Amino acid sequence: MKQLLQSVRKGEIFLSEVPPPQVRPNGVLVRTSASLLSPGTERAAVEFSQMSLFSKARSRPDLVKQVVDKVRRDGVLEAARVAMARLDRPVPLGYACAGTVIAVGAGVSEFGVGDRVACAGAGYAAHAEVNYVPRNLVVPIPRRSSGTWLSFEEASFAALGAVALHAVRLGHPGIGERVVVIGLGLLGLIAGQILRAHGCSVLGVDPLPARCSLGKQLGVEEVVHPDIAAERVQSFTRGIGADLVIITASATESGPVHLAGEVARDRATVVAVGATGLDLPRRLYYQKELSLVVSRSCGPGRYDPNFEERGQDYPPGYIRWTERENMRAFLELLAENRVLVEPLITHRIPIEEAGRAYGLLGDPDAVGVILQYPASSPTIGEPLGVEPLPIEPRPAPAPQGSSVGVSFIGAGSFAQEVLLPILKRVGGLEFRGVVTASGVSARWAGDRFGFSFCTSDPEAVWRDPGTHAVIIATRNHLHAALVEKGLAAGKAVFVEKPLCISEDELDAVVRAHQMAESSGRSPLVMVGFNRRFAPSVQAVRAFLASARPPFTLHYRVNAGRLPDRSWVADPQEGGGRIISEFCHFVDLSAFMVGAAPVAVFARSVRGGEDDVVATLTFANGSLATIGFYSNGDHSCSKERLEVFGGGGGAVMEVFRRGWLVRGGRRRRIGGFWPRQEKGHREEMQAFLEAVRRSSPSPVPFEEAVRTTRATFAIRESLSRGIPIDLAL
Numbered sequence: 037m038k039q040l041l042q043s044v045r046k047g048e049i050f051l052s053e054v055p056p057p058q059v060r061p062n063g064v065l066v067r068t069s070a071s072l073l074s075p076g077t078e079r080a081a082v083e084f085s086q087m088s089l090f091s092k093a094r095s096r097p098d099l100v101k102q103v104v105d106k107v108r109r110d111g112v113l114e115a116a117r118v119a120m121a122r123l124d125r126p127v128p129l130g131y132a133c134a135g136t137v138i139a140v141g142a143g144v145s146e147f148g149v150g151d152r153v154a155c156a157g158a159g160y161a162a163h164a165e166v167n168y169v170p171r172n173l174v175v176p177i178p179r180r181s182s183g184t185w186l187s188f189e190e191a192s193f194a195a196l197g198a199v200a201l202h203a204v205r206l207g208h209p210g211i212g213e214r215v216v217v218i219g220l221g222l223l224g225l226i227a228g229q230i231l232r233a234h235g236c237s238v239l240g241v242d243p244l245p246a247r248c249s250l251g252k253q254l255g256v257e258e259v260v261h262p263d264i265a266a267e268r269v270q271s272f273t274r275g276i277g278a279d280l281v282i283i284t285a286s287a288t289e290s291g292p293v294h295l296a297g298e299v300a301r302d303r304a305t306v307v308a309v310g311a312t313g314l315d316l317p318r319r320l321y322y323q324k325e326l327s328l329v330v331s332r333s334c335g336p337g338r339y340d341p342n343f344e345e346r347g348q349d350y351p352p353g354y355i356r357w358t359e360r361e362n363m364r365a366f367l368e369l370l371a372e373n374r375v376l377v378e379p380l381i382t383h384r385i386p387i388e389e390a391g392r393a394y395g396l397l398g399d400p401d402a403v404g405v406i407l408q409y410p411a412s413s414p415t416i417g418e419p420l421g422v423e424p425l426p427i428e429p430r431p432a433p434a435p436q437g438s439s440v441g442v443s444f445i446g447a448g449s450f451a452q453e454v455l456l457p458i459l460k461r462v463g464g465l466e467f468r469g470v471v472t473a474s475g476v477s478a479r480w481a482g483d484r485f486g487f488s489f490c491t492s493d494p495e496a497v498w499r500d501p502g503t504h505a506v507i508i509a510t511r512n513h514l515h516a517a518l519v520e521k522g523l524a525a526g527k528a529v530f531v532e533k534p535l536c537i538s539e540d541e542l543d544a545v546v547r548a549h550q551m552a553e554s555s556g557r558s559p560l561v562m563v564g565f566n567r568r569f570a571p572s573v574q575a576v577r578a579f580l581a582s583a584r585p586p587f588t589l590h591y592r593v594n595a596g597r598l599p600d601r602s603w604v605a606d607p608q609e610g611g612g613r614i615i616s617e618f619c620h621f622v623d624l625s626a627f628m629v630g631a632a633p634v635a636v637f638a639r640s641v642r643g644g645e646d647d648v649v650a651t652l653t654f655a656n657g658s659l660a661t662i663g664f665y666s667n668g669d670h671s672c673s674k675e676r677l678e679v680f681g682g683g684g685g686a687v688m689e690v691f692r693r694g695w696l697v698r699g700g701r702r703r704r705i706g707g708f709w710p711r712q713e714k715g716h717r718e719e720m721q722a723f724l725e726a727v728r729r730s731s732p733s734p735v736p737f738e739e740a741v742r743t744t745r746a747t748f749a750i751r752e753s754l755s756r757g758i759p760i761d762l763a764l
Contacts, residue, residue, distance in 0.1 A: 039164035039476060040390045040407075041126040049129065049394050051387065055425050055475035055492045057168035059139040062347035064147050064174060066155055069188035071133035071163045073405040074196060075222055075397055125452070126480055130163035132156055132195035134177065134188040135409075143347065144171050152177040152185060156195035156334060156363060157344060159474075163390060163407055168474070171347045172337060175364045178371040189384075189406050190370055193226070193377045197366030198334035198359055200227040200284075203309040204234065205357060206329045207280040211235035216269055216278040216299050218292045219285025219310055220247040220259065222403055225380060227282055227309070228256045230366075233374040239272045241265045241295070242285075244400050253379060262295060269299040277301030283308045290315035293328075297321050307331055334359030341601050346608075380404040424469060424489035424496040425479070440727050441502040443469040445494050445518055446510035447481035450532070455509060456485050458717050462724065468503045469496055494518065498525040505560075505727045508532060512616055513609045516541035519561060520548040528560040528727045534619045535563050535744050537611030542744055549737060562723050562733040563740040565623040569715030569722060572694050575705045576679060576686040577628060579696045583682020586657035587629045590678045591621050594668045597646065605645075613645040613664075614751045621662045622652065622750070623735075623743040628679055629658035632739070633746040637759040641667070650750050691715075 037056050042049050059065045137151040147153065155161035157173040177191045200223050209215055213236050217224045220242035228238045232255045239258040240251040248259035260268045269278055281296040281304065290313035296306045297320040305327045308314065314330070321328065336350060337343035337358040343350065350358055357365070369375040381404040385393040396402040442459065444451060447470050459465060467487040472478040475492045482490035489496070497503055498521055505528040508518045516536035522529035536542050545561075552559035567573060580587065595617065604610035604617070626633055631654040641647035646666035653659060658681070677688040684698035691714050693706035722734035733740075742762075749760040 037165040037475075038387055039162060040129045040387070041476065042129050043124070043126055045124055049391055050126075051390055052126070052476075052479060053425065054164075054479040055490055056166040057475050058473045058492045059141045060168060060473060061142040062144060062345075063141045063168055063170040064137045064144060064153070065139035066133070066135045066153060066167050066169055066174070067138045068133050068135040068165055068167060068409050070135070070192045070409070071130050071161070071407045072192040072196065073130070073393055073397065073407065074132060075402070075405075124484075126476065128159055128162040128164065128474075128476055130407075131158040131161050132192055133161045133163070133167060134191035134194070135167075138166070146171070147174065147176075152188070152191070154191040154194035154363060154367060156198065156359065161195065163387065165387070165409055170345055172343055172349060172358070172360050175360060175367060178367055180371050180373075186367065186371055189381060190377050191367060192406065193370070193380075193404070194363040194367055195334060196222060197226055197370075197375070197377075198362035199223060199309065199331070201230055201362045201366050202333070202335040202357070202359070203227060203282055203284075203307050203331040204230050205335070205362075206331050207282060207305050207307045209234055209236050209280050212237070213279040214239070214273045214276070215280045215282065216241060216265075216296070217256070218262075218265075218281065218283045218295060220244075220251045220256075221284060221286070221310075222380060223309055224282075224284035225251060225254055225256075225403070226375065226377070227284055229254055229375040230369065231282075232256070233369060236280075237272075239265075239269060239278075246401055247403075250379065250403065254376060262291070265295060266298045273301065277304065279304055281306045283312055284310045285312055286310045287312045289313045293317075294320075297324065297326060300324060300326055303327075305329060335362045341603065341606075346606075377404065381406055384408055386410075424491040424493075425482075426489050439464050439466050440724055441466045441468045441500075441504045442507060442724075443467075443471070443497040443500065443503040443505075444481070444487075444507050444509060445471045445497060446508060446514075446532075447472045447477045448509065451507075451509040452477075452481055452484070454716055455507065455720065456481065458720050460485055462721065464728075465724070466502065468500055471497055494521065498522070498527070504528060505530065505724070511603060511609055512537050512611050516545050519545050523548045523552045523559055523561065526552075526557060528723075530562045530564065530723050532564040533623075534611060534615050534747070535740055537607075537615050539748055542741065542748075546741060558730060558732070559737075560726060560730075560733050561737050561740075562726070562735050563743075564719065565620060565627075565735050565740070565743070566715040566719040567620055567624045567691075568627040568735070569718035570691045571713050571715070571718070572688045572691050572705050573624065573628070573677075573715065576677070576688055576694060576696070579684070579686055579698075580628070580630075580679060580681065583684055585629060585631070585681060586654075586659070587679055587681035589625055589628060589658065589660040589680075591625055591660065591662045592676045593621060593662070593664045594670075594672045594674050595646075595664055595666055596668070596670060596674075597666045612751070614648070614754070615747055618645075618648070618650070618662070618664055618750060619743055619747040621664070622746050623739070624677070625652060625660040625662060626654065626739065626743060626746075628677070629654050629656065629660065631656035631658060632742050633762055635759055635761050636746055636749045636753055638750045638753040639757075640754055645751075645754070648750075648754065650753070652746065
């Protein structure tokens with residue numbers, strides 16, 4: 037299918053052939069008939085991408101801070117490599133479309149195949165022939181009183197209409213109130229009509245005569261140039277001033293906010309919708325005791341992954357007008373002809389000519405720009421994503437020994453920034469297929485790393501006879517089921533940690549492994565516990581080999597806080613920090629002391645999973661204390677491991693340097709400016725060598741299972757406040 041993408045680094049906009057997305061639980065697949073360009077949001081995205089790197093940094097100091105933190109933790113070269121890789125990755129454009137449902141995910145009962153719907157959401161309702169959209173960002177298209185449907189073009193305004201409607205709601209206008217709308221672009225013209233439908237009188241402000249004329253056509257009582265707005269508002273409001281001012285203008289300076297303060301009455305409300313400067317004239321706002329409200333997109337639910345991605349709604353008794361309900365209400369206003377959007381459509385452009393559409397964003401005569409889609413795009417009931425999309429061949433590295441066909445399921449940041457660059461430098465590989473849920477990242481990874489095909493359907497990989505090994509780098513909740521599929525398909529499987537996120541999943545994976553063994557095969561399943569392969573760790577392990585246990589070990593992890601609402605912390609998707617992250621440190625501790633854990637006890641500072649100290653007892657009498665902290669500072673080193681036993685001691689610091697001490701003599705690990713090496717390269721090499729030789733997993737499956745059970749036990753100990761014994 038065709039999808040419109042943008043290069044963040046270069047600023048170019050291009051149409052790409054990508055696999056259709058997967059249908060997922062709590063969402064639907066929609067065949068797009070029309071999508072709407074957002075003049076403000078999309079123009080800002082285009083302008084940002086066309087800036088120099090220096091200008092990008094000046095405009096986004098929050099991102100610069102992330103890079104600086106990365107430099108402190110991992111060094112300049114690693115931070116630069118990751119930053120450039122992310123700038124190179126294309127991003128989908130668009131967030132407002134309408135079309136027909138062609139597939140329904142599990143848990144969705146309110147939509148069926150064939151339903152006409154409007155959709156919203158960046159990354160979901162994109163400029164693409166087919167979109168996956170979560171249920172709370174989809175609303176049915178209503179009929180008019182005559183029985184005819186709203187057109188798809190009209191319905192594609194639902195997202196922007198919800199933005200305007202939410203801004204109006206934040207102003208709490210009353211019947212008969214006088215309202216000023218500053219900026220008569222698409223949002224301003226829609227907001228003006230909503231206010232008129234609510235019984236308000238509206239004065240519009242815009243410097244462009246064509247916009248003012250369109251405002252008059254759509255029922256705005258008065259339209260004026262900003263230079264005379266203050267004077268005209270006085271007569272429009274009979275000298276009182278505006279009861280409400282809504283700013284929909286886009287401006288880098290704070291002129292609209294100053295004008296709003298001038299025209300507002302005493303104790304009025306100013307609602308800022310457009311991307312405008314907010315350098316307030318304090319004296320003016322203080323003297324009038326004005327209330328400034330910054331409107332957040334479509335309404336409650338926006339930026340909440342539980343609402344938008346996972347389909348969890350809010351109780352109507354507490355939050356009546358969510359972004360979905362605002363979309364629904366706006367479409368009803370259209371169906372009742374109380375708001376018109378047909379006059380706002382100034383251009384209709386086929387998706388194949390989308391580049392021309394973006395050239396119109398700076399045209400003052402362009403208001404509503406609609407992208408149209410061919411009728412030959414995937415139809416109702418047509419299978420999607422089953423046939424992989426071939427990628428143009430490119431020269432491959434010279435094979436070394438027997439070639440191994442490798443496919444990826446999941447190609448997010450970690451796969452593209454860590455695993456794939458490592459594998460690209462390894463000889464004797466053939467990159468076969470790459471699978472992602474969206475299709476866009478599959479195509480990008482496929483082109484960048486030279487895969488043979490890309491798709492959104494994992495079945496293509498399981499069926500591919502040229503795929504010998506599958507690397508699973510998806511989100512955690514998908515790991516177990518994909519490992520089971522890989523075992524059933526007879527593939528060698530590498531799965532990023534954790535192996536799974538529940539006891540039931542672990543039992544199912546163990547059964548699948550046993551079934552593969554009982555059928556006469558030698559299944560290879562390796563979990564991505566890379567730290568045990570790090571050169572510094574290997575040096576410490578070799579140093580301890582001559583010492584007799586028991587050992588005592590202290591592992592300090594300065595993990596830092598997760599971003600707000602991170603998927604890792606979600607128990608259904610990431611499993612939480614203990615399962616998702618702590619498993620690394622349990623595995624490394626067991627590897628270092630050379631024995632299986634037999635008991636665990638954990639306590640937390642605040643009762644959660646952020647600041648935890650766990651004590652592990654091992655079968656050979658060794659003890660390990662793992663401190664996992666989020667309340668530290670990024671400038672402190674992230675990981676430090678200390679091991680003592682057999683008359684010696686060893687220290688490893690952030691996988692860069694360390695010290696081995698015995699008999700009063702101290703030996704250093706690592707050079708003066710060592711590079712951080714966490715073992716990913718060695719881990720991949722060990723896995724591929726095992727695939728070539730049909731040998732057992734370099735991380736024995738039984739050890740991975742024991743580590744996973746110990747991690748579950750740590751979480752149980754935290755919950756119950758008691759030590760937990762592990763049955764070996």
